[in-house]
Amino acid sequence: MTPFPDADDRASSFLPANPVTGGAALPSLTGDATTPVNPAQAYLLSLNSLRSRQTMASFLNIAARILGAGDLTACNWAALRRHHVLALTEILRDAGLAVATINTYLSAMRGVAMEAWMLKLMDVESYQHIQAIRQVRGNALPRGRALMGDEIRALFAACEAETGSIGVRDAALLAIILGCGLRRSEAVALSYEDILPADRALKVKGKGNKQRLAYVPDGAWQRLLYWIDQVRGEAPGPLFPRIRRHDVVTECRLTDQAVYHILQVRQHQAGLKKCAPHDLRRTFATALLDNGEDLITVKDAMGHTSITTTQKYDRRGEDKLRRARDRLIIS
Structure with missing residues (x-):
């Protein structure tokens, strides 16, 4: 050569x-x-x-x-x-x-x-x-953000304002991503068979084919049950399939890109500033830490291998800085 x-x-x-x-x-x-x-x-x-x-x-x-x-x-x-x-x-x-x-x-x-x-x-x-080449060093502002409570409510309100099956599906999908801290690839990979009703949990396949249980909070669980009872049904297959025109629910699994598009549409309808599917995951981590959960628990919930990775999702410090700024009086 x-x-x-x-x-x-x-x-x-x-x-x-x-x-x-x-x-x-x-x-x-x-x-x-x-x-x-x-x-x-x-x-x-x-x-x-x-x-x-x-x-x-x-x-x-x-x-x-x-x-x-x-x-x-x-x-x-x-x-x-x-x-x-x-x-x-x-x-x-x-x-x-x-x-x-x-x-x-x-x-x-x-x-x-x-x-x-x-x-x-x-x-x-x-x-x-x-x-032997060393990694490049440097600090950058953390990517993404955590959504505020009123933004989350506006997001679901945008889904509920749409009549038909798509609004119900989108509300359930976003609730599961937000309530369980899932990656969008993990959410679209879910099948009906992955639901564990007795544990109120989902069997999630994460990176490296590593499986974990995602325990679903009550609000997200209710939205998921409503989607299944009112629209999807209990047939095997993708938990969140594509819906064609005239409310035709298909057996085709949503793609990662479809989740991104769904969130873009809903945030525009809700009048929110830009956010990405991974911001819902950051919101999940920040909320758990704000509720007093320890880092190891949050790490396991998110399917991380390292606590260092989990720490990057913590946006509590930004909120503290904003509150400190608002308390400052400069005259």
Whole structure:
């Protein structure tokens, strides 16, 4: 395989302008990419979930284009070296990407390098040099927000104002996401068989195919029962299916993107400022912590592996800062 041209580790030594990011450009990585197994594809297969594969494939395609290849399948990953990864992170930093996003790219590069080494396409020294690259450091304002009580009530009022099946379904869907802190992918993956009436709970499949029980609060449970009793029925299949025109309830499962669209429509009807499905999850975590629940309980409820991840969902500090601001008197 033809390796990358030699270059200095600093991004400034590369060509000036990249069509993907607008930052510095890298030498083309379009050498011999006809290996029996593509390291990037091998890395994607090693990931646990389809969603993770889709996300990382998107990142790798962008990285491949920055490196001068058409996509991840045409990229000569075996020729990847430390200075290319360093320059890639610098380009992404110059493009204004968040620290967490840049570190996700770095994680993908490390994963691909590991697969290239395991496939005997990369020497151990080059592999170790890539693995030794430190994550980018920096602090950024937390993403998203937690909804206030009046916003939540307005959201459900918007659903209830619509006559027909769609309003009932949307109210139940948003109530379950909000009341159980589900990811939108977890919500649409639910089936009727996942309901556990005796425990007033749902059997949820989270990231990495890890299952957990989500205990449903009373208000969300009542909205779910109303949706089942009045519209959906008790047939097996998706808990929240698509509804076509003229209130035709299908057997097709909603998609992640459909949940995003539903929330966008309902927040517009309710006159709310912008929020995303994940903000409902942040609202759930913040409410539990505000009620005095400990971090470990909240971590388990959200399906997190690390308490550190759970802490990022806590928006109580922002409310305290707002109240402190309102108490200040500046004359």
